[in-house]
Amino acid sequence: QKEVxxxxxxxxxxxxxxxxxxxxxSDRVSQSFFWYRQYSGKSPELIMSIYSNGDKxxxxxxxxxxxxxxxxxxxxxDSQPSDSATYLCAVRxxxxxxxxxxxxx
Amino acid sequence: DAGVIQSxxxxxxxxxxxxxxxxxxxxxxxxLFWYRQTMMRGLELLIYFNNNVPIDDSGMPEDxxxxxxPNASFSTLKIQPSEPRDSAVYFCASSFNNEQFxxxxxxxxxx
Numbered sequence: 533q534k535e536v537x538x539x540x541x542x543x544x545x546x547x548x549x550x551x552x553x554x555x556x557x558s559d560r561v562s563q564s565f566f567w568y569r570q571y572s573g574k575s576p577e578l579i580m581s582i583y584s585n586g587d588k589x590x591x592x593x594x595x596x597x598x599x600x601x602x603x604x605x606x607x608x609x610d611s612q613p614s615d616s617a618t619y620l621c622a623v624r625x626x627x628x629x630x631x632x633x634x635x636x637x
Numbered sequence: 638d639a640g641v642i643q644s645x646x647x648x649x650x651x652x653x654x655x656x657x658x659x660x661x662x663x664x665x666x667x668x669l670f671w672y673r674q675t676m677m678r679g680l681e682l683l684i685y686f687n688n689n690v691p692i693d694d695s696g697m698p699e700d701x702x703x704x705x706x707p708n709a710s711f712s713t714l715k716i717q718p719s720e721p722r723d724s725a726v727y728f729c730a731s732s733f734n735n736e737q738f739x740x741x742x743x744x745x746x747x748x
Contacts, residue, residue: 575739575742576739626682627680
């Protein structure tokens with residue numbers, strides 16, 4: 533079983549909608565969880581980190597963590613065309629395959 | 638801060654040649670990571686160092702790959718001999734508190 537699994541996508545949402553990205557992980561002792569954004573041809577960029585159960589909000593982004601279910605998610609509210617990218621879930625040094633999001637203007 | 642610096646940005650070489658990729662981490666970061674990214678396999682961790690000491694090299698594909706970190710401000714990833722299947726983008730990342738910052742990557746093409 534891969535360490536980190538993401539909903540494969542691609543995900544297409546209209547501008548202004550909410551994009552919802554999901555991720556599950558296998559390592560029960562993990563304490564650090566991250567979301568990275570990667571534009572085509574660029575390097576991954578950290579956008580959210582979360583360490584405790586519950587929600588963490590940063591601008592239009594909300595990360596949610598449920599350690600009992602080994603589940604972490606990312607919500608992008610009021611999606612903009614500039615949010616079109618691949619989003620990578622990471623647990624310590626293990627990365628998911630990424631979910632490509634396209635925001636339609 | 639200039640961020641993580643990698644060189645070269647692009648490398649084209651022929652099968653059998655030695656390739657050396659270089660990385661300068663962000664000053665003050667104590668962990669350094671080497672990743673490889675391909676369409677087929679995604680982002681794979683090759684090796685990571687903590688305080689210049691290799692901690693986990695289980696992702697290094699085979700003996701053709703080697704990595705060093707002689708000091709806190711420099712690391713190399715060497716492939717010898719290179720093969721076409723090594724073609725990928727190689728990223729270096731550094732961190733201080735588990736949050737990793739990536740360099741721009743080196744796009745390697747082995748003909």
